[in-house]
Amino acid sequence: MRDTEVGTDDPAAESRNESAELARLAVARDPGAWSRIFDLHWSAVYRFVRYRLSGSAEAEDIASQVFEIAYARADRFDYRGVPIEGWLMGIARNLARDQVKKLVRRGPEQELLETMDFAEPDEADSIDLRGDLVQAMDALTGDQRQVLQLRFLVDKSVADTAVLMDRSEDAVKNLQRRALAAMQRALAGPGYPVGRAG
Amino acid sequence: MDTDRFDELLDAALESGWIPVDASPAERAELEEMLAATGSLRTAGETAASEARASMPIARARFERFIASERAAALPAPAILVTSPKRGFFSRILVAHRSLSLAAMAVIALVVVGGLVGNQVFFQGVETAAALVPGDYAQVQGVVTSVSNENGKQTVHVDSGLGGIDIDISDSTSVVYEQNASDLSAVKPGATVLVGGLVVNNRLIAARTLALSSAASAVTAPRVLRFKELKELKDGLQGHVVTFSLAPDGVRARVLVETDSGESFLVIVDGRSAERLLKLERSLGAKVSVTALVAGVFSLQVTDQGAPPPPVTRPAGVGGTVTPPGAQAAPASPSLLKVNGIITARDGNVFSIQTRNGPASIVVTADTRIFLGESGLTVIAVRNGDSAIGHSVQVQGGIERASGKIRADTVVVGPKLPR
Numbered sequence: 001m002r003d004t005e006v007g008t009d010d011p012a013a014e015s016r017n018e019s020a021e022l023a024r025l026a027v028a029r030d031p032g033a034w035s036r037i038f039d040l041h042w043s044a045v046y047r048f049v050r051y052r053l054s055g056s057a058e059a060e061d062i063a064s065q066v067f068e069i070a071y072a073r074a075d076r077f078d079y080r081g082v083p084i085e086g087w088l089m090g091i092a093r094n095l096a097r098d099q100v101k102k103l104v105r106r107g108p109e110q111e112l113l114e115t116m117d118f119a120e121p122d123e124a125d126s127i128d129l130r131g132d133l134v135q136a137m138d139a140l141t142g143d144q145r146q147v148l149q150l151r152f153l154v155d156k157s158v159a160d161t162a163v164l165m166d167r168s169e170d171a172v173k174n175l176q177r178r179a180l181a182a183m184q185r186a187l188a189g190p191g192y193p194v195g196r197a198g
Numbered sequence: 199m200d201t202d203r204f205d206e207l208l209d210a211a212l213e214s215g216w217i218p219v220d221a222s223p224a225e226r227a228e229l230e231e232m233l234a235a236t237g238s239l240r241t242a243g244e245t246a247a248s249e250a251r252a253s254m255p256i257a258r259a260r261f262e263r264f265i266a267s268e269r270a271a272a273l274p275a276p277a278i279l280v281t282s283p284k285r286g287f288f289s290r291i292l293v294a295h296r297s298l299s300l301a302a303m304a305v306i307a308l309v310v311v312g313g314l315v316g317n318q319v320f321f322q323g324v325e326t327a328a329a330l331v332p333g334d335y336a337q338v339q340g341v342v343t344s345v346s347n348e349n350g351k352q353t354v355h356v357d358s359g360l361g362g363i364d365i366d367i368s369d370s371t372s373v374v375y376e377q378n379a380s381d382l383s384a385v386k387p388g389a390t391v392l393v394g395g396l397v398v399n400n401r402l403i404a405a406r407t408l409a410l411s412s413a414a415s416a417v418t419a420p421r422v423l424r425f426k427e428l429k430e431l432k433d434g435l436q437g438h439v440v441t442f443s444l445a446p447d448g449v450r451a452r453v454l455v456e457t458d459s460g461e462s463f464l465v466i467v468d469g470r471s472a473e474r475l476l477k478l479e480r481s482l483g484a485k486v487s488v489t490a491l492v493a494g495v496f497s498l499q500v501t502d503q504g505a506p507p508p509p510v511t512r513p514a515g516v517g518g519t520v521t522p523p524g525a526q527a528a529p530a531s532p533s534l535l536k537v538n539g540i541i542t543a544r545d546g547n548v549f550s551i552q553t554r555n556g557p558a559s560i561v562v563t564a565d566t567r568i569f570l571g572e573s574g575l576t577v578i579a580v581r582n583g584d585s586a587i588g589h590s591v592q593v594q595g596g597i598e599r600a601s602g603k604i605r606a607d608t609v610v611v612g613p614k615l616p617r
Contacts, residue, residue, distance in 0.1 A: 029265075032333045034265060035333060038257075038258060042250060046249065047246040050250075051242070056253065059249070060256075063250075064257050064261060068261065071261075071268065133235075133238050153243040154243065155243055170202075170205070173205040173208070173209050174201065176208065177201070177204060180208070180235055181228075181232070184231050
């Protein structure tokens, strides 16, 4: 009976069916499915890793590796547990973290600081995230940082962020508030321009 | 302060950009600070989004190449079949059943013949399907037989050398008439059309560009070709290109070649051969010779650049005008918009090109097929900042309806030219 009610007129059910079919094809490493996955998620994955990395070329390389690893491990993907985008974001988070660790091991601390400071020295590579804001982000917990990344750098809705973080929407809203408050405290000053709010 | 209420106020403020009017002064002050902090994050997000858009075509090409290499690596090594001399099937039967009557032998013969005929039909279907592979970019020429519009979805049915093909039209489909922008009203039954688009299945192409020409009334439905995939090179194999399709990674292309004697072969060729075709004034109809490259993959050499397709002949019983061979020059065939020039700048996915007729802007999309073979560039070099400025480039495509810019279906980047 329920199957009858949830017909093709239900956009949410249709979307779930499409996602499930795409996931099934992805596990079978169907090139068309992976092409579609790339088109759907490239921007989000790139934006997600860009925050942690020093330049656009590095972000492009890491984001590309995300898709390559996902394809190579396609047979391990279980759609029932997590949506494709969440899976890609998980790979992206680990790769970006490993990349930063490599820099820590490779060079002096200053190199890491420069890597994480988007505001200098190369304006062409900067994504205009203020250095003090980056440091404020680093003062957050992992979950708080992730919620701000997804909400404002990747431009995900609360609902999408909840799915990607496997939390309830209320929990995401709560995390979001605490993250912004913690960032304000870390910044320890009112030195920001007034936003659009009036 | 009620945290649930504040969460809702914050969420409403983030969505709208305005602090809700029912916020208390204390709530307002705290919300203002939080919104101010998000401003920088949003700006950074927008910049990253712009970078993501710009990097997508190159990243996509890299990913497609990766998939192609993974798939190639996953293929099993060719098995070497070692067989000992054995008595043949029929001789074994005859030896074992010397008493088989002539009637029984006749039945066996009929079964064998039937099987061979059945196989022939089966393989014919397989070969036709293999000409158009889902995900490939293909160029096919044919004659429009009908245009339908159901539930706002337009489909053009085209009779081509591959048989009947449906062409899906979308808002992004570009129509080119004699190298100028046109609209779908020009696409009518009887028109000769060249379709450039992405293969959905062996009978459906999602059109990126439809090209028309004034030759519309001079030709009729083309003859449906029967072809085989070329496995071993035949000496002196030459013919003209009927249709071709390009794999997403640009490493391989499938080219349907019809010889002067009327035989047709589906030839799998390397990326360089595809580049040679794409650089021509008119890729379809070009005369080519085929040489062997590696097992199952061949190379095409162009022997007659820009030759128009031969006059289209009609199947028996089909009405319409046919251009008799040799009676007059073949009518101009449709071709996609062509732009040749030098890359002068790049802004994201838009390349500025200096042509003989002045500057042009070329939009490269995720589905544009990009060939870097003779440029000396590599994907990595381009990714690391080489913008390809100063390189020659040949573009085939259409015109974006919204912006009026040229949207590339294919791009061949050539060597860097001296200043």
